[in-house]
Each structure stands twice: as C-alpha cells, then as structure tokens.
Amino acid sequence: MSVVVLTGGVGGAKLVLGLTQILPADQITAIVNTGDDFRHLGLWVSPDLDTLLYTLSGKANAVQGWGREGETWTFLETLRTLGGEDWFALGDGDLALHVLRTMRMSRGDTLAQITADFAHHWGVGITMLPMSNDAVATSLETDAGRLAFQSYFVERRCAPVVERITFDGAKQARSAPGVCEAILSADTRTILIAPSNPYLSIDPLLAVPGIEAALRAATAPVVAVTPIVGGDAVKGPTAKLMRELGVAVSPASVAAHYGTLLDGFLVDERDPTAQLSLPTFACDTLMHSLADRVRVAESALRFADSLR
Amino acid sequence: MSVVVLTGGVGGAKLVLGLTQILPADQITAIVNTGDDFRHLGLWVSPDLDTLLYTLSGKANAVQGWGREGETWTFLETLRTLGGEDWFALGDGDLALHVLRTMRMSRGDTLAQITADFAHHWGVGITMLPMSNDAVATSLETDAGRLAFQSYFVERRCAPVVERITFDGAKQARSAPGVCEAILSADTRTILIAPSNPYLSIDPLLAVPGIEAALRAATAPVVAVTPIVGGDAVKGPTAKLMRELGVAVSPASVAAHYGTLLDGFLVDERDPTAQLSLPTFACDTLMHSLADRVRVAESALRFADSLR
Numbered sequence: 001m002s003v004v005v006l007t008g009g010v011g012g013a014k015l016v017l018g019l020t021q022i023l024p025a026d027q028i029t030a031i032v033n034t035g036d037d038f039r040h041l042g043l044w045v046s047p048d049l050d051t052l053l054y055t056l057s058g059k060a061n062a063v064q065g066w067g068r069e070g071e072t073w074t075f076l077e078t079l080r081t082l083g084g085e086d087w088f089a090l091g092d093g094d095l096a097l098h099v100l101r102t103m104r105m106s107r108g109d110t111l112a113q114i115t116a117d118f119a120h121h122w123g124v125g126i127t128m129l130p131m132s133n134d135a136v137a138t139s140l141e142t143d144a145g146r147l148a149f150q151s152y153f154v155e156r157r158c159a160p161v162v163e164r165i166t167f168d169g170a171k172q173a174r175s176a177p178g179v180c181e182a183i184l185s186a187d188t189r190t191i192l193i194a195p196s197n198p199y200l201s202i203d204p205l206l207a208v209p210g211i212e213a214a215l216r217a218a219t220a221p222v223v224a225v226t227p228i229v230g231g232d233a234v235k236g237p238t239a240k241l242m243r244e245l246g247v248a249v250s251p252a253s254v255a256a257h258y259g260t261l262l263d264g265f266l267v268d269e270r271d272p273t274a275q276l277s278l279p280t281f282a283c284d285t286l287m288h289s290l291a292d293r294v295r296v297a298e299s300a301l302r303f304a305d306s307l308r
Numbered sequence: 309m310s311v312v313v314l315t316g317g318v319g320g321a322k323l324v325l326g327l328t329q330i331l332p333a334d335q336i337t338a339i340v341n342t343g344d345d346f347r348h349l350g351l352w353v354s355p356d357l358d359t360l361l362y363t364l365s366g367k368a369n370a371v372q373g374w375g376r377e378g379e380t381w382t383f384l385e386t387l388r389t390l391g392g393e394d395w396f397a398l399g400d401g402d403l404a405l406h407v408l409r410t411m412r413m414s415r416g417d418t419l420a421q422i423t424a425d426f427a428h429h430w431g432v433g434i435t436m437l438p439m440s441n442d443a444v445a446t447s448l449e450t451d452a453g454r455l456a457f458q459s460y461f462v463e464r465r466c467a468p469v470v471e472r473i474t475f476d477g478a479k480q481a482r483s484a485p486g487v488c489e490a491i492l493s494a495d496t497r498t499i500l501i502a503p504s505n506p507y508l509s510i511d512p513l514l515a516v517p518g519i520e521a522a523l524r525a526a527t528a529p530v531v532a533v534t535p536i537v538g539g540d541a542v543k544g545p546t547a548k549l550m551r552e553l554g555v556a557v558s559p560a561s562v563a564a565h566y567g568t569l570l571d572g573f574l575v576d577e578r579d580p581t582a583q584l585s586l587p588t589f590a591c592d593t594l595m596h597s598l599a600d601r602v603r604v605a606e607s608a609l610r611f612a613d614s615l616r
Contacts, residue, residue: 042411074380074400075407082429084408092382092400095407099383100392103350121390 001027001189003301004182004220008033008201009048010065011234011287012194013055015225015300016126018293020056022301025125029182031211033196034111034130035138035167035204038150040088041079043098044105047150048201049115049130050097057122065235068093087155112176127178131205134173138204140165149200158237162244165199170207175214183214190304191215193224195285197238198257199245212261221263221307225300226251229285230270252276264307266300279307309335309497311609312490312528316341316509317356318373319542320502321363322595323533324434326605328364329598333433337490339519341504342419342438343446343475343512346458348396349387351406352413355458356509357423357438358405365430373543376401395463420484435486439513442481446512448473457508466545470552473507478515483522491522498612499523501532503593505546506565507553520569529571529615533608534559537593538578560584572615574608587615 003023005016007030016030030052037046047066054060054068061069071091080086090098097118104114110133119128138149142160152160183191196202206212215222228251233239239249247253251267252275267273268285281303287293311331313324315338324338338360345354355374362368362376369377379399388394398406405426412422418441427436446457450468460468491499504510514520523530536559541547547557555561559575560583575581576593589611595601 041407042414043407068386070382072380072382072400074378075383075403078401078404079408082404082408082426084404092380092403093386095383095400095403096386096390096392099349099351099403099407100387100390106350118390 002029002182002185002187003027003190003192004029004031004188005192005194006031006202006205007048007052007194008196009036009051010236011227012048012196012201013052013060014287014293015192015194015297016052017055017290018287018295018297019301020126021290021294022298026127028126029129029178030126031129031131031179031182031205033201033204034132035136035200036149036153037135038137038148040090040150041085042102043090043095044102045088045090045098046101046111046115046130049111049128050094052128053097053118053122053124056119056124056126059122067091088150110176112178127182129176129178129182131175131179131211132173132208133176134169136170136173136204136208137168138165138200139168153237158240162241165203167204167207170204171209173208175208175210180210180214183211183218186219188218188220189308190301191218191220191222192300192304193222193258193262195225195227195234197227197233197236197241198254199241200237206261215261221304222261223264223266223300223304223307224254224258224262225266225296226254226268226271226285228254228271229268234286250275264303266296266303310337310490310493310495311335311498311500312337312339312496313500313502314339314510314513315356315360315502316504317344317359318544319535319595320356320504320509321360321368322601323500323502323605323608324360325363325598326595326601326603327609328434329602330606330609334435336434337486338434338436339487339490339513340436340438341509341512342440343444343508344457344461345443346445346456348398348458349393350410351398351403352410353396353398353406354409354419354423354438357419357436358402360436361405361426361430361432364427364432364434367430375399396458418484420486435490437484437487437490439483439487439519440481440516441484442477444478444481444512444516445476446473446508447476461545466548470549473511475512475515478512479517481516483516483518488518488522491519491526494527496526496528497616498609499526499528499530500608500612501530501566501570503533503535503542505535505541505544505549506562507549508545514569523569529612530569531572531574531608531612531615532562532566532570533574533604534562534576534579534593536562536579537576542594558583572611574604574611
C-alpha cells in the first residue's frame with residue numbers, strides 16, 4: 001500500500017523526508033509543484049523538485065533553508081563581474097542540475113524522465129513526479145503589476161501586495177505520466193497534501209487538468225497537513241498572502257480553500273478547530289528536527305488510516 | 309598606427325599580453341580563432357577567446373596554463389554525481405562566461421558583441437574579434453576516426469594520429485565585422501601571426517573566406533612568430549601533429565606552411581635559419597615571464613617595422 005503526497009518545496013520536503021523514515025521508499029510517490037519553474041539565464045530551474053532532491057539525498061542546507069550544503073558561489077560572483085543578472089542565487093553545484101536538465105530537455109527528454117534519473121543517481125528511492133512535463137508558470141497580479149513567480153518571490157522578496165494568482169499554461173498542460181494513476185490506484189492507502197503554501201504550491205497542481213478530478217475520484221482518503229501553526233505561517237509568504245487575499249490566517253481558511261477535496265485535516269494543536277466541519281486531528285506539526293518530521297508523518301498516516 | 313595579431317589561445321595570449329605592455333590598448337586588435345569553439349552540455353564554449361580574456365584581465369591560471377586563477381570545481385563534482393559528461397573541465401567561474409554567452413547568442417547577439425562586452429566588463433581595452441560570428445568547427449580525421457577538436461584535444465589528449473584537418477562551416481562563414489577592415493587598414497602598422505599552432509589555431513582563421521586574401525592585400529607586413537623552439541613545440545600537440553602530417557618539426561616547415569603569406573618570420577635563436585628564404589629575425593622567443601613576453605613583442609614589432 002502506497003502513499004501519495006502533493007507537495008511544494010521546503011515544508012513538503014520535510015514531510016516526505018519524515019515518510020521515508022517510516023515507509024519503504026517504493027511505497028512513496030511525491031507529486032511536485034512545477035509552477036515555480038522558470039528559465040533563468042537560459043537554464044531551466046525547477047526549485048521544488050530540486051529542494052526535494054536535496055532534502056531526500058541529504059544534501060540540503062538546513063541552516064539556510066534552501067539550496068545545497070557546502071555550496072560554493074564562484075559562478076555568481078563571476079557572473080556579477082560580467083554584468084549578468086545576479087538576483088537569483090544560483091550556486092555552483094546547483095547549476096549542475098540546471099545545466100543538465102536544460103540540455104536534456106533541449107534533446108527532448110521530459111522533466112519526469114530527467115527528475116527520475118537525478119533521483120536515481122542520488123539514491124532517492126521514492127517516485128518523484130513533476131505535476132506536469134509541460135510548462136506551467138505561476139504569476140501574480142500585484143500592486144506592482146503582473147510578476148512572474150520568482151520575480152515576486154525572490155527578486156521582490158514577496159513585498160508586492162498580491163491581488164490574484166494565475167497559472168499560465170495550466171489549462172493546456174497534461175499531468176505527467178503516473179500522476180493521476182498514482183492518485184487513483186487501488187494500492188494507494190493515503191493521499192497527503194503537504195503543509196506547502198495552498199495558493200502558490202498546491203493550487204498549481206490542482207490547476208493541471210485531471211489532477212483535482214482524480215483526487216475527488218480517489219478511493220484513498222485525502223488529508224491535508226496544515227501550513228498554519230499558531231495563527232501564522234511556518235515560513236514564507238503564506239500568511240501575508242492570505243491577508244492580502246482577504247482571508248483569516250487560520251486552518252479554517254485553508255480547509256475552506258481546499259473545500260470538499262479534503263477527507264481530513266491534520267491541524268496544529270496550537271490552533272482552534274471549532275470552526276472546522278471536517279474530520280481533524282491535532283498535534284504539534286512543527287518539523288524542526290528529523291524526529292519531528294517522522295512524528296508528523298506518522299500522525300498523518302495514522303489519522304488518514306482512521307478515515308478509510 | 310595599430311597592430312593586428314592573428315591568434316589562438318595560450319601562446320598567442322602571451323604575445324598579446326606582451327604587446328599591451330608596450331602599446332596603448334586601443335592600438336591592438338586580436339583576431340581570435342574560434343575553430344575550437346563547441347557546444348558542451350548545451351553551453352557555447354569559446355576556449356581561445358576566453359583564454360585571451362583571462363590572460364589580459366589578469367585572471368589566467370599561470371601554473372595550470374589554462375582556465376582561471378582561484379577557480380572552484382563544485383559544478384563539475386556535482387555533475388559527475390548526476391552522471392553528466394565530465395571530460396571537459398568546466399570551472400565554476402568559467403561557467404559564467406559560457407552561460408551568459410549561450411543565453412545572449414540564443415537572443416540573437418553575435419559572438420563579437422558578446423566578446424566585446426565581456427572585455428569591457430573586465431577592463432580589457434584591446435579590440436578582441438572572433439574570426440567569425442558564424443560557427444566554424446575544427447575536426448580531425450585520425451586513426452581513431454573523425455573527431456571534433458575538443459574530443460581530440462581534451463577527451464583523447466591528442467593521442468590519435470592525425471591524417472587530415474578540416475574546418476567545418478568555414479566556407480559558409482563570414483569574417484566578423486572589423487576583421488578584414490583591421491587587416492587592410494592603412495593605419496595598421498604590423499600584422500603578427502602569434503606563435504599558435506599553425507594547423508589548429510591559425511589555419512581555421514585562414515579558412516574563413518576573405519581573411520587570407522586580406523592578409524595578401526594588406527599594406528602592413530605580415531610577420532609570424534615561430535611556434536617551434538629548439539626543434540620542438542613549446543606546448544601542446546604541434547610537434548606531434550607535424551610529424552604525423554609528414555613535415556619536419558622546424559621553423560622551415562612552418563614558413564613553408566604559411567608560404568608567401570609571410571613577409572617575415574621571427575624565429576628562435578636555437579633553431580637553424582639557413583633553409584629559410586624569407587626575411588628572418590632570431591631571438592629567444594620563449595615567453596615564461598612577463599618580461600619575456602614584452603621582449604618578444606618588442607622584437608616582433610621592431611622586426612616588422614624593418615620590413616615596411
């Protein structure tokens with residue numbers, strides 16, 4: 001029996017890492033947001049896929065919260081002396097993924113094939129699927145105009161006020177081979193929605209035709225892990241974004257956002273659950289240590305099993 | 309009055325560096341071989357142009373003889389773990405040139421424009437022109453089959469026996485803007501052929517339509533600096549290649565190869581000049597130190613002036 005996780009980058013990677021400590025890797029499928037992907041300096045960058053690769057292969061920079069441990073920055077320093085764009089921090093080792101990915105894509109390999117090869121080379125045993133092999137680009141309408149995701153997220157550090165979020169190319173995209181199959185499989189025990197940003201990391205996934213319908217048709221329970229802890233987001237722009245979109249920063253807002261898609265909601269013990277009309281389970285959902293990640297993953301699985 | 313130098317990479321860069329110590333930079337034009345250029349991992353690599361950039365901006369790795377001083381190798385080490393091709397040593401800082409060049413070429417900028425910008429950013433004041441903005445690819449017919457230049461030079465370390473050398477695309481290539489103009493200009497005092505490999509570094513230049521004719525039509529004397537010192541090549545595969553092509557490793561063979569293109573030949577004092585039927589000047593042409601480079605550059609200019 002397998003577990004499927006819909007995930008963005010950092011927070012989701014922690015949950016998936018927790019799962020890998022308690023389940024055999026071949027029982028885990030991560031379906032990963034690629035709405036943050038973009039072409040930078042001609043290179044195809046897939047931040048969420050790479051964060052999962054780094055986290056699951058033990059290469060992630062835990063202190064920094066993104067990128068690689070032991071990274072060097074000679075490329076970026078040299079690029080700066082040539083007048084190249086330096087707002088997006090491309091580490092020297094990180095570049096290897098981008099250069100190889102870009103070359104292989106130009107030869108006609110799919111993002112899914114390339115991701116599977118990278119995972120294989122780094123000993124990552126889970127099935128890592130991009131949500132789609134087609135380009136889907138999250139962009140934001142803000143008080144500073146329309147911004148591509150990385151321009152909003154990295155270049156502008158999430159400062160602009162967001163009015164609306166779109167997923168360009170999503171309507172034409174096909175889910176990557178295996179994505180809907182994994183969700184619909186009779187062997188799938190649980191479908192988890194990681195504690196990633198619902199609007200920026202999970203919505204792009206749901207915007208790819210077929211994925212939301214598959215989730216609704218799945219026999220396995222769909223359980224979200226809250227991205228809100230103690231009335232705030234653990235990390236990133238989630239809370240600011242929710243306020244800008246006019247919703248309260250609470251698990252109730254997240255539950256309302258996912259609506260009838262969810263069969264259950266793993267909330268944090270710090271937050272009130274009175275408003276929630278779906279099955280919930282409350283625990284400490286902060287995942288600072290590896291033990292925390294294992295504990296949250298275990299709680300999510302046990303809770304989901306109770307809903308079957 | 310200006311000086312024009314036809315040059316390959318390492319040896320030629322030393323001569324050009326010598327020239328920059330005795331002439332104002334705006335009186336020097338280097339016309340640079342791009343037959344070694346190739347696309348590697350999707351990136352456009354221009355080894356001779358980059359060697360000149362590194363040498364003239366003080367960034368060259370003098371001990372290693374190629375690449376950058378203070379280079380790091382995180383990209384290549386990471387690439388290796390992903391199963392990427394690692395036979396061509398791409399340093400982290402070196403990558404900045406290749407990534408930026410490739411991105412700008414894909415946007416339609418010419419190699420000449422990009423090279424001029426790189427030189428400008430690094431304070432290289434001479435005019436650096438690629439021989440052509442069009443792709444010309446040196447390849448070698450060898451006892452190991454037909455090999456692209458870098459495959460022969462780097463991957464196979466010049467081990468295969470060379471039978472014939474071709475410059476694919478040369479016939480269709482146009483010389484870069486300014487190349488023939490610099491050669492033909494009435495302001496040009498001297499045209500030097502650097503002590504680069506005649507077969508692999510200078511012949512590609514001569515294969516681009518118009519360049520050889522311009523040299524023959526130029527009013528300035530054309531003077532070659534010998535790549536042969538004491539009956540051997542200073543560096544690289546020149547001597548091995550000459551033997552394989554059936555010619556003696558001597559200045560006479562180089563003079564015969566260039567033929568009537570030359571008005572004079574700066575030979576090394578270690579080598580016999582009796583066989584040479586063109587004007588020669590002999591001196592110590594080894595360029596270990598910066599003082600050596602200045603001395604050889606001065607000798608070449610003085611000798612050329614004597615031929616006007």
